[in-house]
Amino acid sequence: MADTFDLVVLGSGPGGYVAAIRAAQLGLKVAIVEREKLGGICLNWGCIPTKALLRSSEVYHYITHADAYGLSVEKPSFDLAKVVDRSRKVAGQLNSGVKGLMKKNKITVVEGEGKIVAKGRLSVAKDGKTTELEAKNIIIATGARARDLPFAKADGKRxxxxxxxxxxxxxxxxxxxxxxxxxxxxxxxxxxxxxxxxxxxxxxxxxxxxxxxxxxxxxxxxxxxxxxxxxxxxxxxxxxxxxxxxxxxxxxxxxxxxxxxxxxxxxxxGIAPNTENIGLEALGVKSTKGHIDTDPYGRTNVDGIWAIGDVTGPPWLAHKASHEGVVAAEAIAGHKGVHPMDKGNIPGCTYSRPQVASVGLTEAKAKEGGRKVKVGKFPFIGNGKAIALGEAEGFIKTVFDEATGELLGAHMIGAEVTELIEGYVVARQLETTEAELMHTVFPHPTLSEMMHESVLGAYGRALHF
Missing domain, CATH: 3.50.50.60 (FAD/NAD(P)-binding domain)
Structure with a gap:
């Protein structure tokens, strides 16, 4: 006898587990299927542990450049094993946190390889045993894996x-x-x-x-x-x-x-979507270059089958997957406040040194789309906080529609821009124009003041450069 649910989520990455939580909050009976660790690639092998590694390298960089801050450190060194161990412990802590969230929201966790064997039916195999699940709706959140070079597969050694x-x-x-x-x-x-x-x-x-x-x-x-x-x-x-x-x-x-x-x-x-051997071909689920086709709510062409995250189209980002999970869960539950996914307001972040962050159209894309634009650009060297931090390299760039004042895009490179970008994301979500941004008061001294100056600069009103 198969266990019956309102929703089964196949995959527990940042899209899958968030979808399961939101569905449970809306009163649905939910199960989630995972073949490895809760949290998926992002939490265990991607977004989070890489940021832990990058934090170690950032601290090491500051130590080796301590003299620039009037400090002295003798013979700086590092223990690679300890750096990696810290990263793994961070991932482990968050994995435990996801387990706690599943328990808190009364979500049934089924471990093993999941496959859709018929409409509304899944089979989960582990250690020679099979569990049968039935669900009115299934969300595919199986993610993706690294793409190999066709002539040189990764060996893990060199x-x-x-x-x-x-x-x-x-x-x-x-x-x-x-x-x-x-x-x-x-x-x-x-x-x-x-x-x-x-x-x-x-x-x-x-x-x-x-x-x-x-x-x-x-x-x-x-x-x-x-x-x-x-x-x-x-x-x-x-x-x-x-x-x-x-x-x-x-x-x-x-x-x-x-x-x-x-x-x-x-x-x-790049990546390859994990769509093999999960039963999609038999159901006739449509895809493009291996990535499952969906509408802005996560629906596929097959009734009752939904898909979110890296297994669908770009951008392939964890926060995009999480938001798609919320949208799909709300659509399944018939939630009145559900809104379709707007990919134009998804920020992208690169956590290198210097950091990079952006949202919306680039200047080139805006012009290709026939827009007449006003562009503002403000350098880090013109910001007091950046100079005080010893991080005076970088800039913030904003692109506006000349006729309407619509913020078409924002692009940043420099220290902590991955934290700053959300200000522009909110502005785009609220359909803010240049006038509201100009009238907004930014705190001093902060890096965020450059966001204001970039807007002012687009209209010839920059104050500090």
Missing amino acids: IWTYRHAMVPPEMPKKLLVIGSGAIGVEFASFYSDMGADVTIVEMLDRILPVEDAEVSDFMAKALTKQGMTILTGAGVEKLEATGSGVKATIKGADGKVMNQEFSHAIVAI
């Missing part, structure tokens, strides 16, 4: 994915990072600050290619200044692990082929 890079058995001396999206740049930043000689290879013409072009250009210069080698318009044509390192054949933007050796390589070329 060629790493992000998962291997979080638990390194040794410190790379000379590191090759393939791909310059957020994951690639974050690991490049971490290992560079910890002392590795880092080279980034990006096939497109600039690093962080989804960001505003000025942000990408600033980041390339900043990382180069830190000692990294940046190769754009380049591709890795061959990658071979040896007993002592990695041999790479790299074709540069000029067409010339270079053969270089590295101690390790990180492959950060």
